[in-house]
Amino acid sequence: MATSPIEIHGLTKHFGATVALDRLDLSVAKGEIHGFLGPNGAGKSTTIRVLLGLLRKDAGEVVLLGGDPWADAAELHRRLAYVPGDVNLWPNLTGGEVIDLLGRLRGGINRRRRDELLERFELDPTKRGRSYSKGNRQKVALVGALASDVELLLLDEPTSGLDPIMESVFQSYVDTFRDNGGTVLLSSHILAEVEALCDRVSIIRSGHVVESGTLSELRHLTRTAVRVDLASPPRGLAELEGVYDLEVDGTRARFSAETARLDTVLAALVDVGVRSLTATPPTLEELFLRHYGDQLEPTEP
Amino acid sequence: MTGWALLLRTFLRRDRWHFLWWSVGLAILYVSQGWSVDGLYISQQDFDEAAALMESNTAFIAMTGPPRALNTTGGQVIWQSAAFGAVTIGLMSMVLVARHTRHEEETGREELVRAAAIGRYASLVATTVTVLLANLVAGALVGGGLAAYGLPVADSLASGAGLALCGAFFTGVAVLAAQLTSTTRGLYGLTGAVIGTAYLLRAIGDVGSSWLSWVSPIGWYQAMHPYSGLRWWPALLLVAAAALALSVGYLLFVRRDLGSGLMAARPGPARAGAGLRSGFGLAWRLQRGSVIGWSVGMLLGGLSYGSIGDQAGDLLGDSDLTREMFAGGAEDLVDGFYGFSLIMLALIATAFTLSAVSRPRSQEEAGHAEMLLATGVTRLRWLAGQLAVCLLGTFLVVVCAGVGLAVGYALATGKGSGFERFALPMLAQVAPLLVVLGFAVLLYGVIPRLLAAGWALLGFAVVVLMFGEVFRFPEWLRNLSPYEHLALAPAEPFRIAPFLVLLALAAVLTGLGAFAFRRRDIA
Numbered sequence A: 001m002a003t004s005p006i007e008i009h010g011l012t013k014h015f016g017a018t019v020a021l022d023r024l025d026l027s028v029a030k031g032e033i034h035g036f037l038g039p040n041g042a043g044k045s046t047t048i049r050v051l052l053g054l055l056r057k058d059a060g061e062v063v064l065l066g067g068d069p070w071a072d073a074a075e076l077h078r079r080l081a082y083v084p085g086d087v088n089l090w091p092n093l094t095g096g097e098v099i100d101l102l103g104r105l106r107g108g109i110n111r112r113r114r115d116e117l118l119e120r121f122e123l124d125p126t127k128r129g130r131s132y133s134k135g136n137r138q139k140v141a142l143v144g145a146l147a148s149d150v151e152l153l154l155l156d157e158p159t160s161g162l163d164p165i166m167e168s169v170f171q172s173y174v175d176t177f178r179d180n181g182g183t184v185l186l187s188s189h190i191l192a193e194v195e196a197l198c199d200r201v202s203i204i205r206s207g208h209v210v211e212s213g214t215l216s217e218l219r220h221l222t223r224t225a226v227r228v229d230l231a232s233p234p235r236g237l238a239e240l241e242g243v244y245d246l247e248v249d250g251t252r253a254r255f256s257a258e259t260a261r262l263d264t265v266l267a268a269l270v271d272v273g274v275r276s277l278t279a280t281p282p283t284l285e286e287l288f289l290r291h292y293g294d295q296l297e298p299t300e301p
Numbered sequence B: 001m002t003g004w005a006l007l008l009r010t011f012l013r014r015d016r017w018h019f020l021w022w023s024v025g026l027a028i029l030y031v032s033q034g035w036s037v038d039g040l041y042i043s044q045q046d047f048d049e050a051a052a053l054m055e056s057n058t059a060f061i062a063m064t065g066p067p068r069a070l071n072t073t074g075g076q077v078i079w080q081s082a083a084f085g086a087v088t089i090g091l092m093s094m095v096l097v098a099r100h101t102r103h104e105e106e107t108g109r110e111e112l113v114r115a116a117a118i119g120r121y122a123s124l125v126a127t128t129v130t131v132l133l134a135n136l137v138a139g140a141l142v143g144g145g146l147a148a149y150g151l152p153v154a155d156s157l158a159s160g161a162g163l164a165l166c167g168a169f170f171t172g173v174a175v176l177a178a179q180l181t182s183t184t185r186g187l188y189g190l191t192g193a194v195i196g197t198a199y200l201l202r203a204i205g206d207v208g209s210s211w212l213s214w215v216s217p218i219g220w221y222q223a224m225h226p227y228s229g230l231r232w233w234p235a236l237l238l239v240a241a242a243a244l245a246l247s248v249g250y251l252l253f254v255r256r257d258l259g260s261g262l263m264a265a266r267p268g269p270a271r272a273g274a275g276l277r278s279g280f281g282l283a284w285r286l287q288r289g290s291v292i293g294w295s296v297g298m299l300l301g302g303l304s305y306g307s308i309g310d311q312a313g314d315l316l317g318d319s320d321l322t323r324e325m326f327a328g329g330a331e332d333l334v335d336g337f338y339g340f341s342l343i344m345l346a347l348i349a350t351a352f353t354l355s356a357v358s359r360p361r362s363q364e365e366a367g368h369a370e371m372l373l374a375t376g377v378t379r380l381r382w383l384a385g386q387l388a389v390c391l392l393g394t395f396l397v398v399v400c401a402g403v404g405l406a407v408g409y410a411l412a413t414g415k416g417s418g419f420e421r422f423a424l425p426m427l428a429q430v431a432p433l434l435v436v437l438g439f440a441v442l443l444y445g446v447i448p449r450l451l452a453a454g455w456a457l458l459g460f461a462v463v464v465l466m467f468g469e470v471f472r473f474p475e476w477l478r479n480l481s482p483y484e485h486l487a488l489a490p491a492e493p494f495r496i497a498p499f500l501v502l503l504a505l506a507a508v509l510t511g512l513g514a515f516a517f518r519r520r521d522i523a
């Protein structure tokens, strides 16, 4: 089996006294778009910067495209493209010059795709760095990355500042990139983007990956909200395993149930007799809030 | 205009250090001339002779202004300081206006301010008042300083007032430029061009076609003739010109949108040219402006030292102090003076080298290094590209200084020997410069935060050069300055050993810095 493009085991990184990464594990398979999520300061950018060989790891194993991201940085970089979340352009270079420069330094740029991308993103390449708006600076880096023929995209909040139309242009290009066999690590706070694009996601908190899997696997670990109107007042619901926050009002009940135990819960309801029922699967927001917020205990995998 | 007083208060608070440093600097520029003139010429006869020499030196006149009453302290002060003072106060006004206009618009802060309950003109009025106040403070300090030094009061005040009015004129120009261009750089470019032209016009005018001096605001200031038959009416020309520039600026201000300028920003190339394909290509592109500017500056600096020619001895006067300071033990005062000039020029060139070598750090801080290092460029190549431009620039700047010296000397004396006596030894000064460069690279590689300590080394070298002899610094302390090791050209013959040792030291320092840089985190 060829090693996957990104394999990280037990990665640890300190900045003085702060522990930015704490025994982080992450694995991204070839041909997938991997969402990388977590609250501010969780360590997403730090992970990506270790992958780029910009930061030196303190401990752990990191394999990038089969190589060592620190020792083989330059060779590996020819096979990947990176978009930082905060793109700073050289004030006196035009966007077109930056795109070409970065492309050349990466070892070549696909001219046809470059022009097509400029058009799709409605980006004027003749403006100078200082006169671009935030979103347009971001587009310069995106066009540069997407126009290169690479195997891997490392995207650190690449769409912060893009308007919704540009967001969808971005999504269609990343989709195509994956369909052609490319691999993407996408750090993002935009949940809709993650839901639309990602095959698998990893959630990081305080420098440690706390959850990793496909979206439906993650959903499985959370609770479904249930509202039900029964034939008679419910009995024994509260004792059922996997039922939380039960509120009973006559024959009506509201509660949340562990998605993995919905079977037994529903069976119990059917025993009483169901008149009407709505079940709402957890939204992505709820899924993440569960991991982001402090009040909810993280589930150790 | 609602709210302008409030803005004025915050501007004054933000600018208080600018106020202080610029005006103190200007006052020192003027008063120190008086001090140095009085120190240099002990007898009036010495003074008269030196003055006669200066009056006949065209290069001096082009640099400073029309020679009047040069055998008096006041005459010397205004001759030596007025043109530079006017340029300096012009630069101050330009920087301060840019700070509160284009810079604020570029960063989007102006938008926040204007969105508040504040009149449309408020921030422009507050800016204008702030900068005019800064001019006033500088003028008052200069005038007061000169009077306190003991020069005639009315003439001293006129020197300060004329200076402040020059500042007011350039303030008007900067306000006008702020409406025309849409960027801080554009403002600097336009205003700088006006300041440069004003200086150049009076230079040509003072040397030959005197009507040109009457087209230049700096010429008007000098036409007030402080300390040599003071007259006030040319000040009216300055007042009128300042008022005109300001009113046009205000008229244009209402005709433009926030964030834009009346001159549309020029679009640049849509594709990168052939030169932009390596770290070096990029570094050159980013630094070429400063390399060219410094080269021209050093050429002029060399010219001005060189044009003193063989008069150096007579001009300086033959006091013990001058012997100690300039001759450094050399028998011939002329040789001694040029030995001193070579090191002085090398020290000035070091300022270029240090500012060039700080670029990698600012590129790293701005996140530009990150973008490049995420491509196929290795760290070493990236750093090498940056340093290659530093090296090339340093070399160019030093060559220009040497050529300037030799050409200036040839113009003044008709002798071509300056190339061999000054220009070649000037080249050898590359060695100590590279040691400072290596020291800076080492700092950058190991503790980038402390990169500024490179300037401390330069400062130390300046102190050693100026005061080492006079205050009898111990040998070991003087040897810490990299500039103290080369043979003292043109008095002494070139010695290869110290030159090579300095180069080797520079190479080791640079290598260590690069090694450390390869192993550390990129910010």
Ligand SMILES: Nc1ncnc2c1ncn2[C@@H]1O[C@H](COP(=O)(O)OP(=O)(O)OP(=O)(O)O)[C@@H](O)[C@H]1O
Residues within 6 Å of the ligand: A015, A018, A019, A020, A038, A039, A040, A041, A042, A043, A044, A045, A046, A047, B523
């Ligand atoms: N150069 C640095 N020096 C010191 N601390 C740092 C440095 N870079 C990152 N950190 C710290 O490491 C931790 C992780 O930061 P990181 O930038 O990786 O977070 P992130 O997940 O990308 O957050 P965000 O969503 O806000 O981008 C933070 O606590 C941050 O303060």
Ligand SMILES: [Mg+2]
Residues within 6 Å of the ligand: A044, A045, A046, A085, A156
């Ligand atoms: Mg981040």
